[in-house]
Amino acid sequence: MNPAFEPTRHLDDNAAPPQAGPMLRRAGRWLRALAAVAALAALALALGAAMSASLADAEDALACAALALIALHFSGRAQRRVIAEHGGLDGSTGLYNRRGLVIAGDEAVARGKARPASLVVLDLSDLVEVPAIYGREIGHRVVKRVVERVQALAGPNGLAARTGKAQFTVMLPGTDLDKAVERVHHVLGRPGRIEFEAGHTEIILVPVVQVEALAAGQESVADLLGRMERLVASHIAQEQRRRAWLKRERERHSRPSPLGA
Structure with missing residues (x-):
């Protein structure tokens, strides 16, 4: 098996979430709180600068905005380090694996409380066939493009x-269903596709896309992901049955050509 197509093994979904290092967890919370305060300060200073045309207030607003971005960046790094220490990253891509997504997603839901959140599942079954058809090097580069x-x-x-050998999942905190669908169309096009070009080689992967909203307090990230995967599997099976029926219909209506003299 090509290692580029072998995801980190799935850990027990029913296992208790890991207890991350207390210092890193506290650091992440402090940094997120600092980012929120800095963002509010930047907004207030920007409004003040707009009303008074004060250059000093404008500069302070930019400084606070920069501080908020830096704090968010380092809070994200702290969270990834905690999850990585407990086997939550996919070794071949650096993305979260299934366990890491559930941990980070549940934390995002807890922070957002009543805010909406959405999940997007992309099934790229054709991705597995790429190295066999185009070679290992192209296979690696296509995976990189997908990532x-x-x-x-x-x-x-x-x-x-x-979240699978050829399955990728994105969680969008603070995004309702309509905005999540709009984002998928904006990034992947309509219909959704991922294109790769290398010289004379052109590969177009068309994923099966499933988008669902997460109802806070009613369904966990793991439960929603499992339900979406079942919907994707059902869609793929239905499409396979449809193609098999069309093939049988073509064969049934085909007639042999008459033999020449």
Whole structure:
């Protein structure tokens, strides 16, 4: 098996969430709180600068905004380090694996409380066949391209994960269902696709896309992901049955050509 297509093994979904290092967890919370305070300060200073045309207030607003971004960046790094220490990252792509997505997703839901959140599942079954058809090097590069598109879909605030051999999942905290669908169309196009070009080689992967909203307090990230995977599997099975029926119909209506003299 090509290691580029072998995800980190799935850990027991029913296992208790790991207890991360208390210092890193506290650091993450402090940094997120600092980012929130700095963002509010930047907004207030920006409003003040707009009303008074004060250059000093404008500069202070920019400084607070920069501080908020830096704090968010380092809080994310602290969270990834905690999850990595407990086997929550996919070794071949650096994305979260299934366990890591569940841990980080549940934490995001807890922080957001009543805010909406959505999950996007991308099934790329054709991805497994790429190295066999085009070679190992092209296979690695296609995987890299897929990861780039998945990360673009997640954006700076989302969570990107590889939840199966050819399955990727993105969680979008603070995003309702309509906005999540709009984001998928914006990043992947309509219909959704991931394109790769290398010289004379052009590969187009068309994923099966499932988008669902997470109802806070009613369904966990793991439960929603499992339900979405069942919907994707049902869609794929239905499409396979449809193609098999069309093939049989073509064969049934075909007639042999008459033999020549």
